[in-house]
Each structure stands twice: as structure tokens, then as C-alpha cells.
Amino acid sequence: MPLTPGVHWFSPTLPLHVFDADEPGPTALVQAGIHGDEVAGVHALQELLEEEIRPTHGRLIVVPVMNPPAYRARQRMVPGGLDLNRCFPGDAEAPERERRLARRFMDLVEDERPALMVTLHESHKRYDPAVVPSFGQTIVVGVEPRPAIVDRVLARLNERFTGEGEHWDPQYYPVATSSTEVIVDAIGCVGLCIETWMGFEEARRIEMQRAVVEYLLDDVGVRRI
Numbered sequence: 001m002p003l004t005p006g007v008h009w010f011s012p013t014l015p016l017h018v019f020d021a022d023e024p025g026p027t028a029l030v031q032a033g034i035h036g037d038e039v040a041g042v043h044a045l046q047e048l049l050e051e052e053i054r055p056t057h058g059r060l061i062v063v064p065v066m067n068p069p070a071y072r073a074r075q076r077m078v079p080g081g082l083d084l085n086r087c088f089p090g091d092a093e094a095p096e097r098e099r100r101l102a103r104r105f106m107d108l109v110e111d112e113r114p115a116l117m118v119t120l121h122e123s124h125k126r127y128d129p130a131v132v133p134s135f136g137q138t139i140v141v142g143v144e145p146r147p148a149i150v151d152r153v154l155a156r157l158n159e160r161f162t163g164e165g166e167h168w169d170p171q172y173y174p175v176a177t178s179s180t181e182v183i184v185d186a187i188g189c190v191g192l193c194i195e196t197w198m199g200f201e202e203a204r205r206i207e208m209q210r211a212v213v214e215y216l217l218d219d220v221g222v223r224r225i
């Protein structure tokens with residue numbers, strides 16, 4: 001069953017915020033902090049929540065920190081733990097916290113059926129087509145052809161972020177066990193990974209992550225600006 005609006009707390013360790021608009025529309029789900037050392041997306045979503053971001057149409061679900069203990073450790077995964085982004089679709093009975101959490105998250109997306117699922121990441125390496133893998137400053141998709149929303153949002157980003165190295169590109173890079181791929185396969189939504197490059201100051205990365213989220217929500221029609 002879909003969630004009621006408000007703040008929810010999934011066990012183990014998953015805080016999420018659910019907002020409904022007065023007008024009908026699609027559901028968008030935005031999550032960050034699945035890797036604990038990639039902080040710009042976490043801080044972007046926290047800022048948007050503090051500024052009381054709300055949908056104008058449909059439903060907006062925000063998960064600002066997918067893996068709180070890894071975030072507190074500022075490490076990709078909890079020391080001694082698993083990479084949460086490689087634990088999907090998860091297992092409710094697993095001994096590992098990450099596998100149980102992945103399963104709980106899968107239950108959420110299967111109940112909510114978002115039209116758009118966005119995961120905010122960061123990367124140490126700036127994207128270079130000659131260097132595989134490299135992700136910084138890309139919107140990563142696991143399907144071909146890529147959804148048209150990607151190109152529209154990239155055009156807006158590249159109009160705004162014009163400093164050295166700030167250019168954004170699309171990237172096709174499927175990862176079979178990532179949360180995005182598994183969720184896209186399960187419910188047929190648009191699933192995107194956003195990757196800022198850690199070579200920039202944190203404040204600039206937060207600004208970029210916020211812009212991506214705002215442009216995506218606008219384009220999908222959940223928060224028209």
C-alpha cells in the first residue's frame with residue numbers, strides 16, 4: 001500500500017519524506033547517500049527539505065540519506081559492511097543490514113510505482129569517454145535509447161554551469177545489481193544516477209545537485225517551476 005504523507009522511518013535506518021500535491025500527477029522519488037562519502041546530494045536534499053520543497057502535482061518522495069551509518073563514517077559503505085548499491089533487490093531475511101534495507105526499499109518502489117527514480121552520487125574521477133569507468137558530471141542511464149528527459153535536463157544544466165570542467169554529459173553504463181537497474185527492471189520507471197565530480201568545492205557540487213533535482217522534477221511534472 002502507498003504511504004501516507006509525512007515523515008516515515010523504515011527499519012533498518014531509512015528516513016524518508018512523503019509529500020502530496022493538491023493537483024494529481026506522477027510520483028517522483030529522489031534519494032541520496034546510498035554511498036556515504038558522496039555528500040553533495042545528501043546536503044542538497046537536506047537544503048531542499050529545510051526550504052520546504054513541495055510538489056505542485058502528484059507525489060514527491062525524498063530519501064536524503066539512504067545509508068546513514070555509511071554517511072556518518074563518510075565512507076562508501078559502513079566499515080566491514082556491504083555496498084548498499086550492489087545489494088538490490090535485497091532480502092528481508094538476510095543477516096546483513098544492507099540486504100534487508102534494499103528489500104524494504106524495493107517494497108517501497110513496488111508500492112509507490114514512481115514515474116521517476118533519481119539517485120544522487122558523486123565521483124572522484126571526472127568523466128572522460130576514453131577512461132572507463134569515469135562518472136563525474138554525467139547523468140547515467142542503464143537503458144538505450146536514453147529517456148528524452150535526460151537530454152532536456154542536460155541542456156538546462158549546461159546553460160547554467162559553464163565553468164571549467166563543469167560540462168555535463170549523458171552516459172550509458174548499466175550495472176546489473178545497482179538499485180537503479182533493479183528498480184527500472186521491476187517497475188519500468190525512468191531511473192537516473194546523477195554524478196557530480198568531487199574536484200569541485202562542496203558548495204558548487206551541492207548547487208549542481210540541487211539544480212539537477214529541480215530540473216528533473218520540473219520536467220517530469222511533479223514540481224513545475
Ligand SMILES: [Zn+2]
Nearest residue numbers: 035038121122
Ligand atoms: Zn555512488
